[in-house]
Amino acid sequence: MSTDILFAPLQFGALVLPHRIVMPALTRMRAGPGGVPRAISAEYYAQRASAGLIITEATAISIQGHGYPQIPGIHTAEQIAGWRAVTDAVHACGERIVLQIVHHGRWSHSSYNPDGSLPVAPSAIAPPGNAYTPSFTQVPYEVPRALETKELPEIVGSFRQSAKNAREAGFDGVEIHGANGFLLDQFLQDGSNHRTDTYGGTIENRARLLLEVVDGISAVIGADRTAVRLSPHGNLGGLSDSDTVPHFSYVIGELGKRNLAYLHLIEPRASSIGLADDASVDSANNAALFRHLFTGPLITAGGYTTRMGIDAIAAGLADAVAFGRMFIANPDLPERIRAGAPLNPFDRSTAYGGDAHGYTDYPTLPLQHEVTTV
Ligand SMILES: Cc1cc2nc3c(=O)[nH]c(=O)nc-3n(C[C@H](O)[C@H](O)[C@H](O)COP(=O)(O)O)c2cc1C
8 A cells, every 4th residue: 555645745834744644632631730741741742753743632721721630731831831841842853733722611620610610611501421520530510601701702812822822832833622522612513502692593603702712813823823623523522513514514614714724624433532442433524525615724533544544635535634542552653654564552541641651651663774685
Protein backbone atom coordinates (compact mmCIF):
# COMPACT_ATOMS: atom_id res chain seq x y z
CA MET A 1 0.00 0.00 0.00
CA SER A 2 1.47 3.36 -0.99
CA THR A 3 1.29 5.89 1.81
CA ASP A 4 2.70 8.75 -0.31
CA ILE A 5 -0.54 10.74 -0.23
CA LEU A 6 -0.26 11.02 3.57
CA PHE A 7 3.24 12.45 3.29
CA ALA A 8 2.49 15.39 0.98
CA PRO A 9 2.98 18.74 2.75
CA LEU A 10 0.12 21.20 3.10
CA GLN A 11 -0.70 24.65 4.44
CA PHE A 12 -3.14 25.17 7.32
CA GLY A 13 -3.61 28.94 7.43
CA ALA A 14 -0.43 30.30 9.02
CA LEU A 15 0.91 26.77 9.62
CA VAL A 16 2.88 24.68 7.16
CA LEU A 17 2.55 20.96 7.80
CA PRO A 18 5.23 18.60 6.48
CA HIS A 19 2.66 15.80 6.13
CA ARG A 20 -0.98 14.92 6.84
CA ILE A 21 -0.83 12.63 9.86
CA VAL A 22 -2.25 14.66 12.76
CA MET A 23 -2.30 13.96 16.49
CA PRO A 24 -5.78 15.03 17.72
CA ALA A 25 -6.69 16.27 21.17
CA LEU A 26 -6.35 13.47 23.72
CA THR A 27 -7.22 14.13 27.36
CA ARG A 28 -4.82 12.28 29.65
CA MET A 29 -5.67 13.75 33.08
CA ARG A 30 -2.11 14.15 34.26
CA ALA A 31 -1.87 17.88 34.97
CA GLY A 32 -0.48 18.99 38.32
CA PRO A 33 -2.20 21.03 41.05
CA GLY A 34 -3.96 24.11 39.75
CA GLY A 35 -4.30 22.58 36.26
CA VAL A 36 -0.62 23.28 35.52
CA PRO A 37 0.98 20.96 32.93
CA ARG A 38 3.85 18.95 34.45
CA ALA A 39 7.34 18.52 33.00
CA ILE A 40 6.39 14.99 31.93
CA SER A 41 3.84 16.47 29.52
CA ALA A 42 6.64 18.27 27.68
CA GLU A 43 8.33 14.89 27.29
CA TYR A 44 5.09 13.23 26.14
CA TYR A 45 4.37 15.81 23.45
CA ALA A 46 8.03 16.04 22.30
CA GLN A 47 8.02 12.24 21.86
CA ARG A 48 5.21 12.73 19.33
CA ALA A 49 6.90 15.60 17.52
CA SER A 50 6.98 13.75 14.21
CA ALA A 51 3.23 14.39 13.83
CA GLY A 52 2.29 16.73 11.00
CA LEU A 53 0.51 18.77 13.67
CA ILE A 54 0.01 18.21 17.40
CA ILE A 55 -3.32 19.31 18.89
CA THR A 56 -3.14 19.27 22.68
CA GLU A 57 -5.58 17.69 25.09
CA ALA A 58 -8.70 19.77 25.86
CA THR A 59 -7.64 22.65 28.10
CA ALA A 60 -10.05 24.71 30.22
CA ILE A 61 -10.52 28.39 29.41
CA SER A 62 -11.60 29.37 32.94
CA ILE A 63 -12.20 27.89 36.40
CA GLN A 64 -15.85 27.44 35.44
CA GLY A 65 -14.74 25.64 32.27
CA HIS A 66 -13.15 22.64 34.06
CA GLY A 67 -15.08 19.39 34.14
CA TYR A 68 -12.68 16.48 34.57
CA PRO A 69 -10.01 15.74 37.15
CA GLN A 70 -6.44 16.83 36.46
CA ILE A 71 -7.07 18.44 33.13
CA PRO A 72 -4.92 21.48 32.38
CA GLY A 73 -6.08 25.07 32.10
CA ILE A 74 -4.88 28.16 30.26
CA HIS A 75 -6.27 30.85 32.56
CA THR A 76 -3.48 31.39 35.13
CA ALA A 77 0.13 32.58 34.88
CA GLU A 78 1.34 29.21 36.26
CA GLN A 79 -0.58 27.32 33.58
CA ILE A 80 0.86 29.56 30.85
CA ALA A 81 4.38 28.92 32.19
CA GLY A 82 3.71 25.16 32.34
CA TRP A 83 2.52 25.15 28.74
CA ARG A 84 5.53 27.25 27.68
CA ALA A 85 7.78 24.32 28.67
CA VAL A 86 5.66 22.06 26.42
CA THR A 87 5.69 24.36 23.39
CA ASP A 88 9.44 24.98 23.78
CA ALA A 89 10.09 21.22 23.83
CA VAL A 90 7.95 20.65 20.76
CA HIS A 91 9.32 23.62 18.83
CA ALA A 92 12.87 22.46 19.62
CA CYS A 93 11.96 19.41 17.51
CA GLY A 94 10.78 21.68 14.67
CA GLU A 95 7.13 20.74 15.27
CA ARG A 96 3.88 22.72 15.28
CA ILE A 97 1.47 22.58 18.22
CA VAL A 98 -1.96 24.12 18.76
CA LEU A 99 -3.95 24.23 21.98
CA GLN A 100 -7.45 22.79 22.14
CA ILE A 101 -9.56 25.10 24.32
CA VAL A 102 -12.74 24.01 26.02
CA HIS A 103 -15.52 24.95 28.40
CA HIS A 104 -17.09 21.72 29.69
CA GLY A 105 -20.48 23.30 30.41
CA ARG A 106 -22.91 20.82 31.97
CA TRP A 107 -20.33 18.01 31.73
CA SER A 108 -18.87 19.11 35.04
CA HIS A 109 -19.66 19.17 38.74
CA SER A 110 -20.05 21.81 41.45
CA SER A 111 -16.92 20.48 43.17
CA TYR A 112 -14.81 22.15 40.42
CA ASN A 113 -16.13 25.59 41.37
CA PRO A 114 -14.41 27.07 44.45
CA ASP A 115 -17.75 28.52 45.58
CA GLY A 116 -19.55 25.20 45.03
CA SER A 117 -21.85 26.71 42.42
CA LEU A 118 -23.55 24.50 39.87
CA PRO A 119 -22.09 23.82 36.43
CA VAL A 120 -23.54 26.02 33.69
CA ALA A 121 -25.22 25.10 30.42
CA PRO A 122 -27.55 26.54 27.78
CA SER A 123 -30.52 25.02 29.63
CA ALA A 124 -31.15 23.40 32.99
CA ILE A 125 -30.98 19.82 31.65
CA ALA A 126 -28.67 17.29 33.28
CA PRO A 127 -26.58 15.00 31.09
CA PRO A 128 -27.03 11.27 31.64
CA GLY A 129 -24.60 9.30 33.76
CA ASN A 130 -21.98 10.22 36.31
CA ALA A 131 -19.54 13.10 36.68
CA TYR A 132 -15.97 12.62 37.87
CA THR A 133 -15.15 14.89 40.79
CA PRO A 134 -11.61 16.33 41.12
CA SER A 135 -10.74 13.31 43.29
CA PHE A 136 -11.83 10.85 40.55
CA THR A 137 -14.94 9.69 42.44
CA GLN A 138 -18.12 9.29 40.40
CA VAL A 139 -21.36 11.05 41.33
CA PRO A 140 -24.54 11.59 39.28
CA TYR A 141 -24.51 14.72 37.10
CA GLU A 142 -26.30 17.68 38.64
CA VAL A 143 -28.96 19.73 36.89
CA PRO A 144 -26.89 22.65 35.59
CA ARG A 145 -27.79 26.32 35.87
CA ALA A 146 -28.93 27.86 32.58
CA LEU A 147 -26.62 30.73 31.65
CA GLU A 148 -28.26 34.14 31.52
CA THR A 149 -28.00 36.00 28.24
CA LYS A 150 -25.96 38.72 29.89
CA GLU A 151 -23.33 36.13 30.98
CA LEU A 152 -22.54 34.99 27.44
CA PRO A 153 -20.19 37.89 26.56
CA GLU A 154 -18.12 36.80 29.56
CA ILE A 155 -17.87 33.26 28.15
CA VAL A 156 -16.78 34.70 24.79
CA GLY A 157 -14.30 36.91 26.65
CA SER A 158 -12.82 33.90 28.49
CA PHE A 159 -12.36 32.05 25.20
CA ARG A 160 -10.72 35.13 23.67
CA GLN A 161 -8.40 35.58 26.65
CA SER A 162 -7.47 31.89 26.60
CA ALA A 163 -6.41 32.22 22.95
CA LYS A 164 -4.24 35.22 23.84
CA ASN A 165 -2.77 33.20 26.71
CA ALA A 166 -2.12 30.31 24.33
CA ARG A 167 -0.08 32.55 22.05
CA GLU A 168 1.79 33.87 25.10
CA ALA A 169 2.54 30.25 26.02
CA GLY A 170 4.07 29.74 22.58
CA PHE A 171 1.27 27.87 20.80
CA ASP A 172 1.03 28.23 17.03
CA GLY A 173 -2.75 28.53 17.22
CA VAL A 174 -5.87 27.25 18.96
CA GLU A 175 -8.52 24.68 18.17
CA ILE A 176 -11.90 25.67 19.62
CA HIS A 177 -13.61 22.57 21.02
CA GLY A 178 -17.09 22.72 19.55
CA ALA A 179 -17.45 18.92 19.60
CA ASN A 180 -18.09 15.90 21.83
CA GLY A 181 -20.87 17.30 24.00
CA PHE A 182 -19.14 20.23 25.72
CA LEU A 183 -20.53 23.75 26.19
CA LEU A 184 -20.38 25.02 22.59
CA ASP A 185 -21.81 21.73 21.30
CA GLN A 186 -24.51 21.92 24.01
CA PHE A 187 -25.53 25.27 22.51
CA LEU A 188 -25.45 23.94 18.93
CA GLN A 189 -27.67 20.90 19.45
CA ASP A 190 -31.33 21.38 20.28
CA GLY A 191 -31.57 18.36 22.61
CA SER A 192 -29.56 20.37 25.17
CA ASN A 193 -30.47 23.93 24.10
CA HIS A 194 -34.08 24.87 24.95
CA ARG A 195 -33.39 28.60 25.22
CA THR A 196 -35.86 31.19 24.08
CA ASP A 197 -33.40 34.10 23.76
CA THR A 198 -31.19 34.95 20.77
CA TYR A 199 -28.95 31.95 21.61
CA GLY A 200 -31.68 29.29 21.28
CA GLY A 201 -34.42 28.13 18.94
CA THR A 202 -33.29 28.53 15.34
CA ILE A 203 -29.95 27.11 14.22
CA GLU A 204 -28.80 30.68 13.52
CA ASN A 205 -29.39 31.45 17.20
CA ARG A 206 -27.86 28.21 18.49
CA ALA A 207 -24.71 28.78 16.39
CA ARG A 208 -24.36 32.36 17.66
CA LEU A 209 -22.16 31.56 20.67
CA LEU A 210 -19.73 29.42 18.65
CA LEU A 211 -19.47 32.05 15.91
CA GLU A 212 -18.96 34.84 18.45
CA VAL A 213 -16.15 32.80 20.00
CA VAL A 214 -14.60 32.15 16.58
CA ASP A 215 -14.80 35.82 15.58
CA GLY A 216 -13.55 37.00 18.96
CA ILE A 217 -10.52 34.71 18.83
CA SER A 218 -9.82 35.46 15.17
CA ALA A 219 -9.73 39.17 16.03
CA VAL A 220 -7.01 38.67 18.64
CA ILE A 221 -4.79 35.93 17.17
CA GLY A 222 -5.81 35.90 13.48
CA ALA A 223 -8.25 33.62 11.66
CA ASP A 224 -5.29 31.80 10.12
CA ARG A 225 -4.32 30.54 13.61
CA THR A 226 -7.89 29.74 14.68
CA ALA A 227 -9.51 26.33 14.10
CA VAL A 228 -12.73 24.58 15.13
CA ARG A 229 -13.57 20.98 16.00
CA LEU A 230 -17.14 19.74 15.49
CA SER A 231 -18.85 16.36 15.83
CA PRO A 232 -22.12 16.41 13.85
CA HIS A 233 -24.24 13.32 14.67
CA GLY A 234 -22.20 12.95 17.87
CA ASN A 235 -24.11 11.83 20.94
CA LEU A 236 -21.47 12.07 23.65
CA GLY A 237 -22.80 13.67 26.82
CA GLY A 238 -26.35 12.75 25.82
CA LEU A 239 -26.48 15.32 23.01
CA SER A 240 -28.90 15.08 20.12
CA ASP A 241 -30.19 17.30 17.38
CA SER A 242 -33.56 17.19 15.64
CA ASP A 243 -32.19 17.76 12.11
CA THR A 244 -28.43 17.38 12.07
CA VAL A 245 -27.57 17.74 8.40
CA PRO A 246 -29.29 21.06 7.67
CA HIS A 247 -28.33 22.47 11.06
CA PHE A 248 -24.64 21.60 10.82
CA SER A 249 -24.65 22.59 7.14
CA TYR A 250 -25.45 26.12 8.29
CA VAL A 251 -22.74 26.08 10.99
CA ILE A 252 -20.06 24.69 8.66
CA GLY A 253 -21.09 27.05 5.88
CA GLU A 254 -20.65 30.00 8.25
CA LEU A 255 -17.25 28.71 9.37
CA GLY A 256 -16.33 28.30 5.70
CA LYS A 257 -16.64 32.08 5.22
CA ARG A 258 -14.06 32.86 7.89
CA ASN A 259 -10.68 31.79 6.40
CA LEU A 260 -9.85 29.62 9.39
CA ALA A 261 -6.65 27.60 9.75
CA TYR A 262 -8.72 24.42 9.49
CA LEU A 263 -11.96 22.65 10.39
CA HIS A 264 -11.72 19.34 12.24
CA LEU A 265 -14.68 16.96 11.86
CA ILE A 266 -15.19 13.84 13.96
CA GLU A 267 -17.02 10.93 12.38
CA PRO A 268 -20.09 9.68 14.28
CA ARG A 269 -18.63 6.20 14.64
CA ALA A 270 -16.21 7.84 17.15
CA SER A 271 -19.04 8.84 19.50
CA SER A 272 -18.52 5.66 21.46
CA ILE A 273 -14.73 5.86 21.41
CA GLY A 274 -14.34 8.20 24.35
CA LEU A 275 -16.20 5.70 26.49
CA ALA A 276 -15.39 2.29 25.06
CA ASP A 277 -13.23 0.66 22.44
CA ASP A 278 -16.24 -0.32 20.41
CA ALA A 279 -16.57 2.10 17.49
CA SER A 280 -19.84 0.64 16.32
CA VAL A 281 -21.87 3.76 15.47
CA ASP A 282 -21.49 4.39 11.77
CA SER A 283 -24.70 5.98 10.63
CA ALA A 284 -23.32 8.87 8.58
CA ASN A 285 -20.12 10.04 6.96
CA ASN A 286 -19.55 13.62 8.08
CA ALA A 287 -16.59 14.23 5.77
CA ALA A 288 -18.72 13.22 2.78
CA LEU A 289 -21.76 15.21 3.97
CA PHE A 290 -20.07 18.47 4.85
CA ARG A 291 -16.73 18.73 3.02
CA HIS A 292 -18.18 20.78 0.15
CA LEU A 293 -19.39 23.46 2.56
CA PHE A 294 -15.93 24.27 3.91
CA THR A 295 -13.42 25.50 1.39
CA GLY A 296 -10.46 25.65 3.81
CA PRO A 297 -8.33 22.75 5.05
CA LEU A 298 -10.22 19.89 6.68
CA ILE A 299 -9.05 17.22 9.15
CA THR A 300 -11.12 14.09 9.54
CA ALA A 301 -10.99 11.91 12.66
CA GLY A 302 -12.66 8.92 14.21
CA GLY A 303 -11.75 5.26 13.92
CA TYR A 304 -9.37 5.67 10.99
CA THR A 305 -6.90 3.00 9.94
CA THR A 306 -4.04 3.97 7.65
CA ARG A 307 -5.92 2.51 4.67
CA MET A 308 -9.10 4.46 5.49
CA GLY A 309 -7.08 7.67 5.90
CA ILE A 310 -5.42 7.25 2.54
CA ASP A 311 -8.81 6.58 0.91
CA ALA A 312 -10.40 9.66 2.55
CA ILE A 313 -7.69 11.98 1.26
CA ALA A 314 -7.64 10.34 -2.17
CA ALA A 315 -11.42 10.80 -2.43
CA GLY A 316 -11.06 14.51 -1.59
CA LEU A 317 -13.05 14.11 1.65
CA ALA A 318 -10.29 15.62 3.80
CA ASP A 319 -6.80 17.11 3.60
CA ALA A 320 -5.40 15.43 6.70
CA VAL A 321 -6.29 12.55 9.02
CA ALA A 322 -6.13 12.48 12.81
CA PHE A 323 -5.26 9.21 14.55
CA GLY A 324 -6.06 9.36 18.26
CA ARG A 325 -5.51 6.08 20.06
CA MET A 326 -2.82 5.12 17.56
CA PHE A 327 -0.84 8.25 18.54
CA ILE A 328 -1.19 7.54 22.25
CA ALA A 329 0.28 4.07 21.75
CA ASN A 330 2.79 4.92 19.02
CA PRO A 331 4.87 8.05 19.63
CA ASP A 332 6.58 7.47 16.27
CA LEU A 333 3.33 6.83 14.37
CA PRO A 334 4.28 8.58 11.09
CA GLU A 335 7.49 6.53 10.83
CA ARG A 336 5.58 3.33 11.49
CA ILE A 337 2.97 4.21 8.88
CA ARG A 338 5.65 5.01 6.31
CA ALA A 339 7.53 1.78 7.07
CA GLY A 340 4.38 -0.36 7.25
CA ALA A 341 5.64 -1.39 10.70
CA PRO A 342 3.39 -3.05 13.30
CA LEU A 343 1.63 -0.78 15.79
CA ASN A 344 1.73 -0.98 19.59
CA PRO A 345 -1.79 -1.69 20.91
CA PHE A 346 -3.57 1.08 22.86
CA ASP A 347 -3.98 0.34 26.57
CA ARG A 348 -7.23 1.92 27.73
CA SER A 349 -6.48 1.21 31.40
CA THR A 350 -3.69 3.83 31.40
CA ALA A 351 -5.46 6.42 29.22
CA TYR A 352 -6.79 8.68 31.97
CA GLY A 353 -4.78 9.69 35.02
CA GLY A 354 -1.74 8.03 36.51
CA ASP A 355 1.95 8.55 35.88
CA ALA A 356 4.49 7.83 33.18
CA HIS A 357 3.13 4.34 32.60
CA GLY A 358 0.98 4.40 29.48
CA TYR A 359 2.04 8.02 28.93
CA THR A 360 5.73 8.32 28.10
CA ASP A 361 6.74 4.64 28.10
CA TYR A 362 5.18 3.34 24.86
CA PRO A 363 8.13 2.00 22.85
CA THR A 364 9.37 3.49 19.59
CA LEU A 365 10.77 1.46 16.74
CA PRO A 366 14.45 0.59 17.01
CA LEU A 367 16.53 3.17 15.15
CA GLN A 368 16.94 2.15 11.53
CA HIS A 369 20.61 2.09 10.53
CA GLU A 370 21.57 2.40 6.92
CA VAL A 371 22.53 -0.98 5.55
CA THR A 372 25.28 -1.07 2.96
CA THR A 373 25.11 -3.95 0.56
CA VAL A 374 28.07 -5.15 -1.43
C1 LIG B 1 -8.12 8.87 25.79
C2 LIG B 1 -8.86 9.79 24.87
C3 LIG B 1 -8.95 11.14 25.17
C4 LIG B 1 -9.60 12.02 24.30
N1 LIG B 1 -9.62 13.36 24.58
C5 LIG B 1 -10.14 14.24 23.70
C6 LIG B 1 -10.05 15.64 23.93
O1 LIG B 1 -9.47 16.12 24.91
N2 LIG B 1 -10.61 16.46 22.99
C7 LIG B 1 -11.22 15.98 21.86
O2 LIG B 1 -11.69 16.77 21.02
N3 LIG B 1 -11.29 14.65 21.62
C8 LIG B 1 -10.74 13.78 22.49
N4 LIG B 1 -10.76 12.44 22.22
C9 LIG B 1 -11.24 11.99 20.90
C10 LIG B 1 -10.04 11.86 19.94
O3 LIG B 1 -9.48 13.12 19.62
C11 LIG B 1 -10.45 11.18 18.62
O4 LIG B 1 -11.41 11.95 17.97
C12 LIG B 1 -11.01 9.79 18.90
O5 LIG B 1 -10.11 9.03 19.71
C13 LIG B 1 -11.24 9.02 17.60
O6 LIG B 1 -10.04 8.83 16.92
P1 LIG B 1 -9.28 7.40 16.92
O7 LIG B 1 -10.28 6.38 16.47
O8 LIG B 1 -8.17 7.60 15.93
O9 LIG B 1 -8.81 7.13 18.31
C14 LIG B 1 -10.17 11.54 23.10
C15 LIG B 1 -10.10 10.17 22.81
C16 LIG B 1 -9.45 9.31 23.66
C17 LIG B 1 -9.34 7.85 23.30
